[in-house]
Amino acid sequence: MGKMRVLLSGYYGKGNGGDEALLATLLQMLPPDVTPVVLSGNPEETHRRYGVESYNRMALLQVIKALRSCDGFIWGGGSLIQDVTSTISPFYYGGLMAIAQVMGLKTIAWGQGIGPLLRPQTRWLARQNFAGCVKVSVRDRNSSALLSDWNIPHILAPDPVWALESKPVAELADLPKPRIAVTLRNHPQLTETRLTNLTRALVDLQTATQAYILILPFQKSEDLEIAEKIQLQLTDKSQILCLEDPQLLKGAFRGVNMVIGMRLHSLIMAASEGCRCFALSYDPKINRLMEDLSIPGWDLANIPDDVNSISKTWLDFYQNGESLSFEKIQSLVNGAFLHRELLQEALK
Known part of the structure; x- marks a missing residue:
């Protein structure tokens, strides 16, 4: 057969x-x-x-x-x-x-x-x-x-991507630490004013932490233009990293201290690699993840208008926030493998 x-x-x-x-x-x-x-x-x-x-x-x-x-x-x-x-x-x-x-x-x-x-x-x-x-x-x-x-x-079961094997990104080995990753996408609620405020807050956060900023477009057609706008305002201690291989994309979050993310799988990948996550939600699926994992963040429509308030919130989370425990990550990874068991049963 x-x-x-x-x-x-x-x-x-x-x-x-x-x-x-x-x-x-x-x-x-x-x-x-x-x-x-x-x-x-x-x-x-x-x-x-x-x-x-x-x-x-x-x-x-x-x-x-x-x-x-x-x-x-x-x-x-x-x-x-x-x-x-x-x-x-x-x-x-x-x-x-x-x-x-x-x-x-x-x-x-x-x-x-x-x-x-x-x-x-x-x-x-x-x-x-x-x-x-x-x-x-x-x-x-x-x-x-x-x-x-x-x-x-x-x-x-948890999203299958919890169980995706990641690969190290060679070009990150020599970059300075600490690192903060950013994944924003085009969306009607991410207005020019909100993007400007977020970018200014990110500049303040970088000044306070001396962090290297990694900007990771998850979909070039939706994310790259925003990434370029953000990087224009940052010092040379930043980089746009476009990775097509999903295992490398997940691996890019290794050694990152904090991620500010809009995309669901940026938050899942980052959390699975032990990174602290702050969410900007444009979709109920992001809110569900925030509730399930107690991830702090804002809906796009509720982002504070005050740049200082945004940067202070981020700085406080950077200094005092926690990533998921090793035990919690392992529990989510093991849970995600239930999707594999289902395939094995169904495709006998």
Whole structure:
């Protein structure tokens, strides 16, 4: 009997560090006797980086061909099923899952963060999709509560990226310490005024701590312009570091004293590497992580208008805040491996 072929669907090949980290973790967790096939926004790059067969996620004929060649289908982590940032997204992913189920593929929803689902049509489609899966895992309590309301069996475990193996970043070895990392992204609520205030507060924080500032764009198209604006205001003790390999991206947080992060997976990666985290939330998924791990921070809309207040809050956290304990990190990493056990059970 030949190897089982499984089609992986997520926001892959779009240059988003968090979603690439989910793909890397999924590939790391798949049973060795499973052949992964990946739908990607950049199939050539995905093939080059991970050595996997890959097809254009938006080319219908290629997608159908890939589905026909596979025995299983996996939603591969992240907030795929929500209708706040995109009304099309849940229909794209939900439509693929529905086709896979009609074709008789073994379907799995893996590492999902569900919602918000504001529209009746998307809620209905999501419920049908999840009900048709042989196994479902979610990464937060709200998603678990929704599936419980729908009477859909599932497991709840920490985000899979907690378990991603990191790699050291060679070029960081000679950089000065202490270090503070910053990961901001483009968002309507991150207005020019707020960005200016945050940048001025960061300058004050650097002056007070003499820290080297690492600016890490997680998605160049969304983050790089902001990174460049911030760096213009900092001394030469700063660097923009663009890392495409998610294991290196996670490794960049080694030896970092504190991170100021907007992106969910920047906070997860940093916390898993023993870094103190301060969150700037633009999405309920960030707030859930803040609640679960007692991470301090602000919603973008509630960032103080006073630069001095921002910098004082950051300085106090830098001096007195704590990272997660080694035991807590290990507990989260071990919990994340439940997603691997689910794959092993489902893909026997």
